[in-house]
Amino acid sequence: MTSDVWLPVPATDTEGLPDGFTYRFWDGGQDFPADPADCAFYVVPYMKGPEIAVRPLAAMTSVRAVQTLSAGIDHVEPGLADLHSGVHLCNARGVHEASTAELTLTLVLASLRGIPGFVRGQDREEWRAGFYPALADKSVLIVGYGSIGAAIEDRLTPFECARVARVARSARTTERGPVHPLADLPGLLPSADVVILSTPLTEATQGLANADFLSRMKDGALLVNVARGPVVDTKALLAELESGRLRAALDVTDPEPLPAGHPLWHAPGLLISPHVGGSTSAFMPRAKRLMADQLTRFAAGDPLRNIVLTTP
Numbered sequence: 480m481t482s483d484v485w486l487p488v489p490a491t492d493t494e495g496l497p498d499g500f501t502y503r504f505w506d507g508g509q510d511f512p513a514d515p516a517d518c519a520f521y522v523v524p525y526m527k528g529p530e531i532a533v534r535p536l537a538a539m540t541s542v543r544a545v546q547t548l549s550a551g552i553d554h555v556e557p558g559l560a561d562l563h564s565g566v567h568l569c570n571a572r573g574v575h576e577a578s579t580a581e582l583t584l585t586l587v588l589a590s591l592r593g594i595p596g597f598v599r600g601q602d603r604e605e606w607r608a609g610f611y612p613a614l615a616d617k618s619v620l621i622v623g624y625g626s627i628g629a630a631i632e633d634r635l636t637p638f639e640c641a642r643v644a645r646v647a648r649s650a651r652t653t654e655r656g657p658v659h660p661l662a663d664l665p666g667l668l669p670s671a672d673v674v675i676l677s678t679p680l681t682e683a684t685q686g687l688a689n690a691d692f693l694s695r696m697k698d699g700a701l702l703v704n705v706a707r708g709p710v711v712d713t714k715a716l717l718a719e720l721e722s723g724r725l726r727a728a729l730d731v732t733d734p735e736p737l738p739a740g741h742p743l744w745h746a747p748g749l750l751i752s753p754h755v756g757g758s759t760s761a762f763m764p765r766a767k768r769l770m771a772d773q774l775t776r777f778a779a780g781d782p783l784r785n786i787v788l789t790t791p
Contacts, residue, residue, distance in 0.1 A: 481541040483517040484774060487524040487548070488767065495771030497778040507531040515539045520777055522546045522770055523555060526758065533558025542566055544783060546773055548766050549757065550575050550627060551707060552787055553680040562790045569773065569785040572626050574765040575757035579677070580630035582756045583705050584638075586728035587673055588614060590701055590750050615639040620671035622646045622687070623678025623706060624658050631675060644671065648683070668695035673703065680707035690715040693725060701726045705756050708733030713743065720746040730756045 483501050486493065490502035500520075503512035507524040515538035523532045525548040536545075536558035544567045547555055552570050559568065589595065591612040600607040619640050621628045624647040632643055632655060644667050645658040652658070659667060661683065668674065674696060678684045688702065688711040696702065696719075704711050708731040719725040726748035735754060737743055743751065769784075776783055 481517045481519045483513055484520045484522075485512065485518050485535075486522050486770065488763075488770075493767045493770060495768070495775070497771075497775050499778055500774070505535075511535060516541060518542050520544045520546070520774060523548065525549065525762075525766070526754075529554040529557055533561075537561035544569065544773070544777060546770070547571055548574065548769075550579070550625075551679055553707065559788075559790055564790055566790040567783055567786050568788050568790070569783055570787050571766065571769060572785045574762065574769055576626050576630035578759040578761050579627050579705055579756040580634050581759075582730060582752065583631050583675060583677070583703060584634050586703050586705070586730065586750060586752065587675070587701065590703070590726060590728045591617075591673075595750050614673075616641045617672040618642045618644070618670055619673045619675065620644045620646065620667055621675045621677060622664065623676060623684075624653075625677070625679070627705075628675075628677045629653070629655075631677060642670075647678075664692075665695055668692065669697055671696065671700060673701045676702070676704045676706045676710050678706050678710060680709060685709050686712050688712060688716070690718070693719050696725055698724055699726070701728065703728045705730045707731050708735045717742055717746055720748050723747060728752075730754055 482499065483503055485503045485505050487506045489504045490496055505512045507527040515535040518539050519541055521539060521542050523545065532554045545555065546569045548571045550570055550572065552568060591614055593611045596607055615638060617640055619635060621631055621643065624645040635643055646661060646664055646667065647658045648661060650658060650660040676688060690712060693715055702725060711733065713733050716727060720727060728750040730752045731754050732743060743749065773783055
């Protein structure tokens with residue numbers, strides 16, 4: 480039985496890894512660290528894109544688990560058809576919730592309170608006093624209520640929002656209140672002052688925030704996307720921004736990275752961050768703990784955490 484484990488960080492830098500494996504360091508470089516056919520457990524390089532993520536998969540004929548270090552798995556999905564039956568695909572639930580929720584609140588507060596304008600004013604030595612919207616008393620709608628969506632609500636709680644509504648793929652009840660199914664979304668959008676997208680990218684959510692979705696948002700509402708760029712129809716969003724009817728804050732864009740000259744760069748009422756929701760000082764310690772825990776389970780034959788799917 481093969482015992483190679485591919486890690487995107489050196490094994491010597493990761494505490495708690497179990498003995499009995501041959502650890503190979505590969506962070507997406509041109510040359511593979513060993514024969515992919517000997518890999519039993521593959522941890523996908525972080526934020527290196529789908530081309531690198533899937534490059535070794537077709538040759539990984541002995542792999543039994545693929546672990547992403549991201550909450551989303553869309554960058555790995557194109558290569559799953561190349562894998563044999565029974566391979567577990569696991570995501571990084573528990574790694575990114577705090578950082579992504581923290582950035583979400585940063586984008587919401589910065590957008591509402593006019594921080595981008597203050598920064599530009601400082602550059603020009605302009606004193607831009609006035610009244611600005613507060614998060615207090617606002618109605619917030621979270622679209623995508625998994626662990627990240629719940630972490631966002633945790634951080635919204637002290638801000639005295641008038642209401643927080645939750646939407647996920649299917650209805651359920653939580654300690655904080657009901658989670659509405661996607662089918663209820665059209666009826667919820669008109670009453671939301673802030674709409675936060677934290678949903679995975681799937682066939683059902685690609686282009687979810689399209690022209691119809693955006694047209695249902697109230698005048699002056701703020702759209703915040705910390706999910707994936709293609710969840711939003713860029714052309715439709717640009718039309719709303721250029722009309723001045725909506726504002727937005729995007730940590731992810733479509734296309735991404737956003738090329739020079741793209742109209743999103745200078746769209747009015749838009750704040751852009753360069754997909755840094757999970758890229759903080761909190762990431763690596765949590766990612767290493769996840770890898771060590773998963774590999775300890777793998778070595779012992781115990782069930783892995785965060786299994787998203789198993790190849791047929």
